Amino acid sequence: MIRSDPEMQKNVERGIDRPLLGAHFSIAGGLHKALYTARDYGCTAVQIFTKNASTWKERILSDQDIENFEVARRDTGITAIASHTAYLINLGSPEKKNFDRAVGALTCELIRSFQLRIPWVVHHPGAHMGAGEADGIARIAEGINRVLGESREKGPRLLLETCAGQGTTLGHTFDQLAAIAEKIDQRERLGFCLDTCHIFAAGYDIGTEAAYQKTLKAFDRVLGLERLELIHINDAKRRLGSRVDRHHHIGKGKIGALGFSLIMNDNRLTHIPKILETPKKANGIDWDRKNLDFLLSLLNHGTP
Numbered sequence: 001m002i003r004s005d006p007e008m009q010k011n012v013e014r015g016i017d018r019p020l021l022g023a024h025f026s027i028a029g030g031l032h033k034a035l036y037t038a039r040d041y042g043c044t045a046v047q048i049f050t051k052n053a054s055t056w057k058e059r060i061l062s063d064q065d066i067e068n069f070e071v072a073r074r075d076t077g078i079t080a081i082a083s084h085t086a087y088l089i090n091l092g093s094p095e096k097k098n099f100d101r102a103v104g105a106l107t108c109e110l111i112r113s114f115q116l117r118i119p120w121v122v123h124h125p126g127a128h129m130g131a132g133e134a135d136g137i138a139r140i141a142e143g144i145n146r147v148l149g150e151s152r153e154k155g156p157r158l159l160l161e162t163c164a165g166q167g168t169t170l171g172h173t174f175d176q177l178a179a180i181a182e183k184i185d186q187r188e189r190l191g192f193c194l195d196t197c198h199i200f201a202a203g204y205d206i207g208t209e210a211a212y213q214k215t216l217k218a219f220d221r222v223l224g225l226e227r228l229e230l231i232h233i234n235d236a237k238r239r240l241g242s243r244v245d246r247h248h249h250i251g252k253g254k255i256g257a258l259g260f261s262l263i264m265n266d267n268r269l270t271h272i273p274k275i276l277e278t279p280k281k282a283n284g285i286d287w288d289r290k291n292l293d294f295l296l297s298l299l300n301h302g303t304p
Contacts, residue, residue, distance in 0.1 A: 019264070020080050021233075021295060022046045023276035023288050031065060031116065032072035035081075041292060045080035045273035047122070050112045053086045056101065058108045061115050069116050080273040082120040082159070082193075082230055083113045091143030092126030092136040092170055099143060102126070106147045114155040120230055121156045122193045124163055125171035125180060136170050141183030148186045159193040159230055164201035164245035172202040172243065174222035181223070192223055195232035195277075196255060196263070197248070203241040206259040216268070225268060233263065233274045233295065249278050250291045261298040 022045035025034040031050060038046035051059035073079060086109070089102045106123065113121050126143070128136025144158065160180065165172030171180070177192060184190050196206060204218070205211035219225060235253030237246035251257035263269060278291050 018044050019296070019299065020045045020271070020273040021292065022078075022080070022273065023278075023292065024048065024084065030068055032068040035069070035072040035076045035078050038078055039076040041288060043292070044078060045082075045275060046078055047082040047084055047275045047277075049086070050083045050109065050116065050118075051086065053084070054088070055086075056088060056105065058105070059112065061112055066115055073117070079119075081116075081118045082122050082273070082275065083109065083116075083118050083156075085109050085121060085123045087124070089123070090126045090129070091140045092128045092131075092168075094129055094131040094135065094139065099139065103143050103146050106143070107150050110147065110151040110155055110158070114152055119156055120159050120191070120193075122159045122161050122230060122232075124169070125160050125177070127168040128170060129168055133170065133176070136168070137176065137179045138183065140170065141180050144180070144190070145183075145185050148184070148189055153186070153189070155189075157189060157191050157229060159191045161193040161232070162195050162198045162202070164195075164198040165203075165243035166245055172198070174219055178222050191227050191229040193230040193232060194219065194228055195234060196259070197232070197234035197236040197253075198245060200236045200240055200255050201238060201242050201244055201246075203243075205240055206262070207240075207255050208258065209262060212259060212262045216266075228269075228272060231263070231269065231272055231274045232277050233260065234277050235260070247278050249287055250276075250294050257294075257298070260295060264295055264298045265300070 022038050022043035024047040025037045027034050027048050034048045089105045091102050093099045109121055126140045160177055163169045163171040170176050181190055204215045206215050234247040235250050235255050237248040237253055238244040239254055250260055276291050
């Protein structure tokens, strides 16, 4: 099995179990290609789009697509797989046509993920587009109830992602996410994805030990750590509370290395897959490799 060099091997030699760590990888050339890319980076988890995330056009999976994906899962041993919904989907839209379209698109995403046996679908809750927070929350919950009602009960878990709070987007406070969850009929099919950049931009500090513990305590009190099922592990380009969603390389942004060391060594989060969504290759540098290796170097209370 390919391991991330040099830090993955160092951790193995120290007796540290391989963490559930990966990145969002491209599906160019086929959905299954992302799993092989993840394996080549030494990853134990991966996130993908199951279609072009920038268009409304849906992807209908062929039997060959499904078979190739299953073979790749067996070949790589990677089962901690998440799909991310298309960015165009807005369940908070006050316009019926756009709302219905969003419901249809999210339903299709759950269907594809079910066919591929992907356990989690990550979704940005939505934006109220000027209708107001209360109306937006009610609309999002209505949409989720429709989607879950029209999809298989034993399908993937829908994870609402914490957001940065740009514009009229909802989900940038734990209370907003809780308000949505409280209105969901099938709550057992709903979980949460915490994005480190997003919560920092929304005003939840994790850059010092005291701040980190305070934020995790707030998440547990409002949403419940038992319902946290995925972490997007990204540094932030903008300051705390900026409400601007700009991902940065680990340890090079405003959160800083200490925050990520705390996450990587938190026993409460060991079982939760952690997915990089940081910028990719630039100027000849493979940033996925650098960021993954840096995160691994923080294990066992590594020094930032």
